[in-house]
Amino acid sequence: MADDSRSRRRGVFGSYTAIGDSFTEGVGDPGPDGRYVGWADRLAVLLADRLADQHTDLVTDETVPAGPAGPADTVHGDFRYANLAVRGRLLDQIVTEQIPRAKELAPDLVTFCGGGNDIIRPGTDPDDVAERFERAVADLTGAVGTVMVTTGFDTRGVPVLRHLRGKIATYTAHVRAIADRYDCPVLDLWSLKSVQDRRAWDGDRLHLSPEGHTRVALRAAQVLGLDVPADPDQAWPPQPPRGTFEVRRDDINWAREYLVPWIGRRLRGESSGDHVEAKRPDLLPLNQ
Numbered sequence: 200m201a202d203d204s205r206s207r208r209r210g211v212f213g214s215y216t217a218i219g220d221s222f223t224e225g226v227g228d229p230g231p232d233g234r235y236v237g238w239a240d241r242l243a244v245l246l247a248d249r250l251a252d253q254h255t256d257l258v259t260d261e262t263v264p265a266g267p268a269g270p271a272d273t274v275h276g277d278f279r280y281a282n283l284a285v286r287g288r289l290l291d292q293i294v295t296e297q298i299p300r301a302k303e304l305a306p307d308l309v310t311f312c313g314g315g316n317d318i319i320r321p322g323t324d325p326d327d328v329a330e331r332f333e334r335a336v337a338d339l340t341g342a343v344g345t346v347m348v349t350t351g352f353d354t355r356g357v358p359v360l361r362h363l364r365g366k367i368a369t370y371t372a373h374v375r376a377i378a379d380r381y382d383c384p385v386l387d388l389w390s391l392k393s394v395q396d397r398r399a400w401d402g403d404r405l406h407l408s409p410e411g412h413t414r415v416a417l418r419a420a421q422v423l424g425l426d427v428p429a430d431p432d433q434a435w436p437p438q439p440p441r442g443t444f445e446v447r448r449d450d451i452n453w454a455r456e457y458l459v460p461w462i463g464r465r466l467r468g469e470s471s472g473d474h475v476e477a478k479r480p481d482l483l484p485l486n487q
Contacts, residue, residue, distance in 0.1 A: 219297075228407065278484065308347065318351070348377065
């Protein structure tokens with residue numbers, strides 16, 4: 200069975216490549232330079248810290264110089280990370296554009312989240328999407344180190360996606376079964392209750408907020424056996440109740456700002472990822 204428990208044996212990874220769509224690119228979590236950060240970037244920092252800690256545990260003061268040029272700093276710089284994800288990508292596009300590059304990079308760890316944009320399209324069959332996802336997982340696991348796969352969110356509290364909950368649940372069940380067959384750790388977003396709070400989501404109601412991305416990164420690190428600085432399922436602070444007028448006003452503003460443009464792109468056959476390239480196409484140290 201795929202082991203997605205918090206007690207998974209601690210792994211130490213020297214390199215990590217993320218593949219997927221807007222969720223993995225980090226949409227909804229803008230950084231100070233305007234480029235998206237996201238859960239995968241945040242996970243990379245945790246993995247780099249773990250590599251540095253592991254190295255520190257294995258050396259002594261007599262063999263490695265102390266101070267700012269000591270072992271932790273050296274190994275943190277040795278950790279390499281690539282993020283090939285691009286917003287709007289369908290599963291077949293991820294398979295065609297990103298998986299060959301991930302195989303070429305041959306990292307210790309790949310996180311693979313794909314199929315979500317397929318599932319939310321009218322008329323798509325989650326069974327068919329799952330079959331294509333499994334072929335991609337089989338291809339990846341034969342070429343790289345560990346492949347961690349990602350389930351869908353429970354969308355019962357997401358207005359724009361609530362009616363698709365059944366399709367998403369079906370696809371999620373397939374992803375978990377595929378993980379079992381290929382011995383992949385599972386980042387189970389369906390069971391992450393904290394992201395069902397509206398504060399975990401960006402104003403577009405389709406992408407996570409910075410706090411939502413942070414909680415996913417913490418959960419991913421737990422799956423891989425790392426100690427994390429905070430509980431991703433920690434309860435949110437209480438909020439005052441919202442009145443009917445306030446909710447309706449927010450719904451109207453959301454429809455005007457996000458829903459209408461989204462429908463327009465669909466009608467024109469456009470994607471938010473048109474003309475967008477991967478933000479980190481090469482395995483590089485985190486500071487590059």
